[in-house]
Every structure is written in C-alpha cells, then in structure tokens.
Amino acid sequence: MENQTTACSCLEHEAVNAKIIYNTPFIDLLFRAQQVHRENFNPNAIQMSRLLSIKTGGCAEDCGYCSQSAHYPTGLKASKLMDVERVLSEARKAKEGGATRYCMGAAWRSPKDRDMDALVAMVEGVRALGMETCMTLGKLTPDQSGRLAKAGLDYYNHNLDTSERYYSEIITTRVFEDRLETLANVRDAGIKVCAGGILGMGETVEDRISMLVTLANLPYQPESVPINMLIPIPGSKLEHAAPIDPIDFIRTIALARILMPASYVRLSAGRTDMSDEMQALCFFAGANSIFVGETLLTADNPGEDHDSALFRRLGLKPMELER
Numbered sequence: 001m002e003n004q005t006t007a008c009s010c011l012e013h014e015a016v017n018a019k020i021i022y023n024t025p026f027i028d029l030l031f032r033a034q035q036v037h038r039e040n041f042n043p044n045a046i047q048m049s050r051l052l053s054i055k056t057g058g059c060a061e062d063c064g065y066c067s068q069s070a071h072y073p074t075g076l077k078a079s080k081l082m083d084v085e086r087v088l089s090e091a092r093k094a095k096e097g098g099a100t101r102y103c104m105g106a107a108w109r110s111p112k113d114r115d116m117d118a119l120v121a122m123v124e125g126v127r128a129l130g131m132e133t134c135m136t137l138g139k140l141t142p143d144q145s146g147r148l149a150k151a152g153l154d155y156y157n158h159n160l161d162t163s164e165r166y167y168s169e170i171i172t173t174r175v176f177e178d179r180l181e182t183l184a185n186v187r188d189a190g191i192k193v194c195a196g197g198i199l200g201m202g203e204t205v206e207d208r209i210s211m212l213v214t215l216a217n218l219p220y221q222p223e224s225v226p227i228n229m230l231i232p233i234p235g236s237k238l239e240h241a242a243p244i245d246p247i248d249f250i251r252t253i254a255l256a257r258i259l260m261p262a263s264y265v266r267l268s269a270g271r272t273d274m275s276d277e278m279q280a281l282c283f284f285a286g287a288n289s290i291f292v293g294e295t296l297l298t299a300d301n302p303g304e305d306h307d308s309a310l311f312r313r314l315g316l317k318p319m320e321l322e323r
Contacts, residue, residue: 014213015206022209022255026247030285033254036261037286045319046311047101047264047289049134050094054082054122055106061138063161064170064237065198065230068107074235081106084118088125095131097304098318099292102126103134103157109173110139116147123151134194134224139174139182145189155224156186157194163210166203170238183218192223196266199252200230200244208252216259224289225256225263229270246278250285257286264289276310283314 021029037043058078062071070078091102104122111119119135126133135148136157148156160179161167167176183193197211215222229249232239256265266289267274267282274282292304311317 011213011217014217015210018209018213018255018259019206021258022205022251026251029251029254030281033257033286034284036258037288040261041288042319043288044316045288046283046316047266047319048099048292049101049103049266049289050091050097050099051103051105051291052082052087052090052094053107054087054104055079055108057107059107059138060109061173062171062237065161065201065233066107067233067236069236072233072236074233078107081115081118084121084125087122088129091126091129091131094292095129097292099131100319101132101134101155102129103136103155103291105136105157106138108138110141111137111144116144120147120151123148123153127152127154136194139178140185142185142188145185145191149189149191153191155192155194157224157226158182158186159196159198159226159228160211160214161197162201162203163207164214165210166201166207170201180218187220193218193220194224194226195222196224196226196228196256196268198228198230198269199249200241200270201238202241205248208248209255212252212256212259221260222263224266225260226266226268226289227253227256227287228268229273231269231273243273246274250278250281253282253287254285266290276313279310280314283316288319 056079057068057076058070059068060070062069067074067076087104094102123133132154133152134155134157135153158179162170164176183195187193195215199208215225229244230238230241232241253265265287267279267287268291271279292307
C-alpha cells in the first residue's frame, strides 16, 4: 500500500510539472520541443505507416468514439477476419507507396485462439516483405503476446485513450487497468509498445496531461505515441463532441515530445480536419510520424497526393526503415 501511495504521489508531482511545461508561452514551448526533437531525430524526416482494418465492425466494446462498436447505430456493417493473402497484397501496395511500417487492426475485445494462426501468418508475411509490423487487436493475454512476438511482431498498439479519471466517461466495458495490463503483457513478450490517446472527447487539459504523464512513466516509455484528434462519428456517443482548439492540440503534441524524447509521436486520426499550417506546427512541435493512405481503419485520411505535396512544401522526406 505504501509503494502504491508513493507511486501516486510521484505521478501527481510529474503532472504538476507537466502542466507548467504545457502552459509555457506557445513560442517558447515549441522551441523547447523542437530542441528535444533535434537531439533525438532528424527534424526533416517523417516515419510513414499504413493502417489496414483486417476485421471491421461488430466490436463488443462500447468505446464512445468508435464507429465499429456494436453498441451504437453508426451504420457500419461487421465483417469477418480478412484472408491472409489479401492482407499481404495490401501490404505490398503500401510498401510500393513508401510505407515502412504496416499496421493491422481488428475490431474486437480480444482475439480468440482460433484467430491466432492467421494473425501469426500475417505478421510473418509482412515481415518477409521487409516492413515493420504493428497490430492492434484489443486485450492480449501473455500467451497471445508470446505467439505474436515469436512470429516477429515489432509493435503492438493499445491506446490509453484518455486519463484514468475520465476513462469511464468514454468506455464502460473495460477499465483503465485492463489497458495497462495488456501493455505489460506485450512489453514482457519483447514487443515494442505503441500507445497514445484521443483528444477532443470532452476531456480537460488536465486529463490530456495525465494521459501523457502515465505513458511517460511506464516502466519503459512507448516507442510510438499516436495522438488522435476525435472524428465525431454519426450515431456514436461522441457524435456531438465540441472540437478541440488547434493550439491546445499542438501544445499536447509538444508536451508529448518533451516528456517522451525518443518516442515516435504520430499524427493519427483527424488529419483531414487539420489545415496544412496546423500539421506543419505539429511537425515543428515534434510529431514525426503519420499514417498514409486515403482511409484510416474506417475513417477518411488525407490521400498520398496531398501528403506528398505538403511534404514538398515543408521540405520533409519519408524516413527510411532501420533494421
């Protein structure tokens, strides 16, 4: 009990310090974040990932932001797990388009044992193409994590979504500790962690800061930190959520970079609603990864032509894969 109390006190202290950083004058905050970024990455290189929905809709979770939850009338039709060869065909196209990491997402609470052989074959097949592999499959057991690690899975995505305080306002079918347990299982299996959250769900600034502080104080910081801007889905619980202020979003990106210097900070969902200028400021604040392609699971995403044009204007280039 004493150790738990001490840990809570440390996180509260870290949150106070993080809020001070967050509230730094905007120009000073971006300058500090860019300094940290340059110490750890090439500031003009962006890591490019492609995300494919390998099993869409019908999810038993009630995540208030999600088009794929069976709890909400979003109009999305459920599908079965995609055939392995089709997944690999899409991966080849992604590689030809410049993606170096291939992410595969399935809408379910957790994979069943009968699905594991196909998932392992997908990982092995994508790795054979010379790409990094990432999956997001919901809750994982230690055995499932071990099988995916043995297959060569590089990254596992499992977002915290928001702060522990606000979590039950967004999801009631699981608890915050479930998220942390899966991240621990994945890490223990030797898989790199991809974990971030969603902004614009009605959370407070303190909630955003708390989420980042929790991530930054895991036993090992996540190698990838996706920061999503909520896309209000018609029919979902959050379809009428007020949009986040762009400056607040950029401040959160900068804080993520400062708190997690060596992590890839990814602009994920919501880029279709960001101006080129907003994205440019996010890159300056330390974001150095995006998803490419016209779709992001079931949501729209800027097409490759738009991203290429923006990269040319900013003098950015795709990051090369390091093995």
